[in-house]
Amino acid sequence: MxxxxxxxxxxxxxxxxxxxxxxxxxxxxxxxxxxxxxxxxxxxxxxxxxxxxxxxxxxxxxxxxxxxxxxxxxxxxxxxxxxxxxxxxxxxxxxxxxxxxxxxxxCDSRLTAADLASIRHANAPLLNRNETTTITPTHTENSAEIRQQYAMPKPYLEPLVLGQSPMFAAICAAIAVQPNIGLLHGTCPNCGTADSLTVLYSPLESATLLRCSTCQADDVLNALNAPATLARSNGYEAMIYDSERGTAYEYADGLIVRRSPAKRISQSGNTADKHPLWMAADAKRAVALGKPVYLTEGEKDAGTLRALGYAAVTAAGGGGNFATKLDLDSARSALSGADVVAIVDKDDTGARWKEQVAQTLTPFVRSLTFIQAAGEAHDASDAAMSGVEFEILPRESIQHESELEPELMSRAYSLTRLADVEPERPLWLWPGHIPKGKIVLIDGDPATGKSTLALDIAAHVTTGAAWPDGSAGCEPANVLLLTAEDGLADTVSPRIRAAQGDASKMFALSEVFKDGKEVAITLTDALPQIAQAAREQHIGLIVVDVLISFLGSDTNSYKDQIFAHR
Structure with a gap:
């Protein structure tokens, strides 16, 4: 049959x-x-x-x-x-x-009103059971400053349809819970503790978020036998994507921001300088309902809040580019008269983002409140998955550009007189083609062998073999590879061996951490860690393929490039 x-x-x-x-x-x-x-x-x-x-x-x-x-x-x-x-x-x-x-x-069925009510009740304390916002004074750790506690109101937008996610269904089966919207609590497959594992499926992220109250995220992933190509963690919170392609965030103006499970970010579609807020239509609905609009530093956190029934928006370009990348007219249209609650991440970028948001939105929003996850939670998703509350941040620390002293503003540049510069001969990695300590770009149409050429150059560096034009090879050195398109096992490693390179001198960067948390592998966010790896491993050449995938979502570029440094 x-x-x-x-x-x-x-x-x-x-x-x-x-x-x-x-x-x-x-x-x-x-x-x-x-x-x-x-x-x-x-x-x-x-x-x-x-x-x-x-x-x-x-x-x-x-x-x-x-x-x-x-x-x-x-x-x-x-x-x-x-x-x-x-x-x-x-x-x-x-x-x-x-x-x-x-x-x-x-997981495609609709839920009744009774189902939604029970889900919202179970999602406490993140989903406060009072309709109005509750504010309670709390002391911050390490200071006498008193911060007010901010409690989330009840969800006010209809839930997103879960759609078909075999991965989410399999995870739910493994932890003995029924697939559903909102925060779910099941038995951790690693420690076996009932209701210790919090799970949330984010349709906009096409991924399942997991966090155990007692176990490390990597241990949970191992217990679930999660495919390495679909999973990532930051030590305490894990995410398993539905596909190796990750997810695509589609903006109303045609911009598409893609994030892979390896946290590699790229852009396509309309890559103009400025863009509207992501999910701006939900913001307008919240304003019409008289409900707050939540502003986050990135799409992941906005998607998490939307999965919980809140209107959440974000701007393209990451936390440090809010003012420069936001289409102000569209933002004014979406947020005029809105009660905006901006959730600030606990890092230096979050502090800069807070200042930019205040300067940009204050002229036309009804109110602007800054909140931050309490305790050790880092951002909105951390707070949601760990069940912690938010605290209201003071506005006094915000300094506008007009408040800077004129003498400081006048010193915002440095000049070098060329007559004072002593000429030097360039040092060469490949004489006449690749200088040491410089950036070299390989540009060309798709499928013309750019990646193959880059790996062939890397292979020569690992062995010190003579270059294709007959010039003497360089001193053998280690090579650091950042690749976004090719698999290490089925493409990169075979190509290095075919080029007779020394694979023991080739290192691929797979993860980067900052303050104990995983960060995106980009040349803007992870440059200090990349530099540290280069120093500690005595790297002679860094190959980035393709460059656009490692510049972050705030970069406008279409070219496949190689970054070479010796």
């Missing part, structure tokens, strides 16, 4: 357009997997549709990872299938499982 999985694959093969079907190896649980282009939307040439078959329950699951996030019914309909064709066993009307059975497994 043909299984539903075989029926789906046959329909994909018969489809008029080549959907690039690829059958993947079975996983450790025996489930079958395949991927192809999604037939429900005009694909981008990739394989955005993931097909999973679990023989134990006879269900075939369809999950579109494209920006359209097509639902199962639309995907099945495109090649002439129906939802009932996604089941093996006869258990419903006409001998098939019903549509509601598929929904209950794929």
């Amino acid at each position: 043909e299984t539903s999985y075989e029926q789906v694959l046959e329909a994909v093969r018969r489809y008029p357009r080549d959907l690039k079907l690829q059958e993947l190896p079975r996983d450790t649980s025996g489930r079958q997997h395949a991927q192809c282009s999604c037939p429900a939307h005009d694909g981008d040439g990739g394989t955005s549709l993931h097909i999973t078959y679990d023989q134990s329950d006879g269900k075939t699951m369809l999950h579109c990872f494209g920006a359209e996030h097509c639902d199962a019914a639309a995907i099945a309909d495109a090649p002439g299938l129906k939802i009932i064709d996604l089941f093996d066993q006869q258990s419903g009307p006409q001998g098939h499982a019903g549509y509601s059975s598929y929904n209950s497994y794929s």
Whole structure:
């Protein structure tokens, strides 16, 4: 008897357009997997549709990872299938499982008002049970300053539909909870403590957030057998993405900011200098309802708050670029008359962001309140997952540019007279082509071998072999690689060996930490850590491929580049 999985694959093969079907190896649980282009939307040439078959329950699951996030019914309909064709066993009307059975497994069903009420009640203390904001004086640690406590109001926006996330469903099954919206509490697979693990699925992030009250995040990930290509942690909080592609944040003006599970950020679409707030439509709805609008430093925190039922917005470019990257007219349209609550991260960038937000929004918002997670929580997501409250920050520390002394402003530059500069001969890594201690860019059209050339250069540096033009090789040295596009096992390592390089001298940067917390691997946020690695490992060449992926979301560039430093 043909299984539903075989029926789906046959329909994909018969489809008029080549959907690039690829059958993947079975996983450790025996489930079958395949991927192809999604037939429900005009694909981008990739394989955005993931097909999973679990023989134990006879269900075939369809999950579109494209920006359209097509639902199962639309995907099945495109090649002439129906939802009932996604089941093996006869258990419903006409001998098939019903549509509601598929929904209950794929987390796509709607919730009743009673369900929502119970979820909101269970989400305390983050979701305060009083409609109005509660403020309680508290002392800060290490000072006599008294800060007022800020309690979140009840959620006021409808929940986002969870959609189809086989990964989230599998996580819920592993911790013995039913997939649902909001904060869920289950048994930690590492320590075995009941209700110690907090789980939240963020549809806008296409990822599941996890935090155990007693275990390290890496231990939780190991206990779940989470794929390394989908998971990341900062020591205490873990995130498991639905796909290796991570997530795409789509702005109303066409900007698309992509974040990979490795926290690599890139831009596409409209990469103009200024952009509207992300999720500005929700802000307008909150203003109409007379509810606060939450402003965060990044898309992840905004997505977390939206998953909990709040209107949350953020600006492109990260915390340090709020004033320079924000389209002020669109922000005024979205936030005019709004009660804005800005959640400040606990770092230096958060302090600068606070000043920029105050200077930018004060002229047209109804009120502006700055809050920060209490205790050891770092940001909005940390507070949500750990259940801590927020504290109101004072406004007195904000200094406007006009308050700076004129004499300080007049010294904001330095000049060097060229007559005082002693000429020097350049030192060469590859004579005539790559100087030592300089930046070298390799630019070209896609698929012209830029990455292959960069790795060939790196291979020569590791061995000191003669260069292709016959010039003498350099002294052998270690190479540090930052790669955003190619896998280490299936692409980078084979290329280094094919180029006869010394793989023992090649190091790939995989994680960067600041103050014990993982930070994005970008040349703006992680440059001190990259420099430290270069010093400690005696690096002679740093290769960045592609450069745009490591400049952060506030950079406007389209070129594939190589950064070389000796």
